[in-house]
Amino acid sequence: MLKSYVRYIFLLMFAASLVTGCSSYQPTKNVWKSTKSFWNTYVSPPASVDFDEKGNLSPQALSLTHSMMGIDVELTRLERVMLNADKPPTREWLNSFLTSFPWISGFAGVKYDGTILGQEPANPVKPLDFIPLLYEDKKQSTRALRADVQNSPYGPEVLLASPLYDGVDFLGVVVANFDMRSLMQYSHTPQDVVILSPQALLWPGKYDFASTPLAGVNWDEVVTKTSSGSCSNVNGKFYFNVRYLGNVPLIFAVAESGNFPQGNGSVDQGLSFFPKERPKLTPPPHVERKNKNRFEESQNVDVTPEQAAGAPAQASGKPAGGADIQPGSHDSMLLRQKKAERRKVQERQLEGENASVDRTPRPAKAKKETPPTGLGIAPDEDAATLPGGRPSPFGPKDGEDADKPADSSAKPASSSAKPADASAKPADNSAGSEPPAELSGGRPSPFGPRN
DSSP states (O other): OOOHHHHHHHHHHHHHHHHHHHOOOOOOOOHHHHHHHHHHIOOOOOOOOOOOOOOOOHHHHHHHHHHHHHHHHHHHHHHHHHHHHSSOHHHHHHHHHHOOOOTEEEEEEEEESOEEEEEEESEEESSOOOOOGGGGOOTOTTOOOEEEOOOOOOOOOOEEEEEEETTTEEEEEEEEEEEEGGGGGOOOOOOOHHHHHHHHHHHHBBBBBSSSSTTTOOOHHHHOOSEEEEEEEEEEEEEEEEEEETTEEEEEEEEEEEOOOBBBGGGGGGGTSSSSSOOOOOOOOOOOOOOOOHHHHHHTTTOHHHHHHTTTHHTTTTTTTTOOOOTTTTTTTTHHHHHHHHHHHHOOOSSSTTOOOOOOOOOOOOEEEEEESSOOOOOTTTBBOOOOOOTTTSSSSSSSTTTOOOOOOOOOOOOOOOOOOOOOOOOSTTTTTOOOOOOTTTTTTTTTOOO
């Protein structure tokens, strides 16, 4: 509504400027310039950027930014590399990966059935379970990164996996694992930040974790409702922010107010507040792809072993000999498709499984003779015919037995009269009957004798 009022006022101002402002000394061009200045000033002023405005952050948000910025940069860099690791890695790629991320503890390739195809180092210190990473999280896309946090006697370990696919077939995952404590070197104030996940305490900072309000919170429920907030207890208040790594939330928190006792810096402080053991999972079910030619499979046609053996040569669009396909060749994909469609059609059984089908061609049906559509005059050999075999209502043509008289007893034909017998002969005119009316040229009139 406000915009409509502003435009209405602008139109009034424009009309007033045209009425009062135009004169022989003020051309229309100057009036339009003043009109544009009104528009840019009051109706639609141009956008501008104030580079001196830096914004204001709360003290707790600013403290959290200084503590987690370097860590967030490294995690983002790892996510980008893992998103591009959608193919089985080579030794050169793995060496370059471990050089780029010196804080990574290990790397592994896991098959869809849980078999470890390769691992670096070959004998890791922390026992890891890769089976949970084989399951797809229903809350994210199929090819998104998957993460997990697992406790161990030597501290919690963070795992980030990238799934591998061959088309739509799931092959397995490649997994990078690290300890969050090795990332504290990238934080400006590592002693002021506490990092945890719903599964484990990853970094306690300088605090005694049990005395902070972060302990005893059901983080699985909190992260589903908010991405940032505060929690407090008798000792003070903590401000937290949630940052997702794959599908696992990581909680970064700093003290907002209060006085908290200091701890020993060990991650073992969180063992009593987080689940100690998780149920063991079995590898997810995997459906093996059948050995079928993809083209024949799309046509839903059974493939013989001979056809399956020749599938690679046929799928390339060339015959087995390697020569190019000539026009009209039976190796053409189009001709093969027609054959496949014919094989799909099955004849209907008439009486039983072994019923024979009569393939004797049926005799053609005789065409029905159509009656003449003239004015009731039966055709004869000497009568002229119209196109389609219909008799002419005007009798024979000139010079063709024009002197033959017509039947004097014939009544005037009507549209509902039945056609006369084709075998009837002209009646004899010697009985004294009145001669029929004739047209020019001696042709009999189709309307019978005159009155």
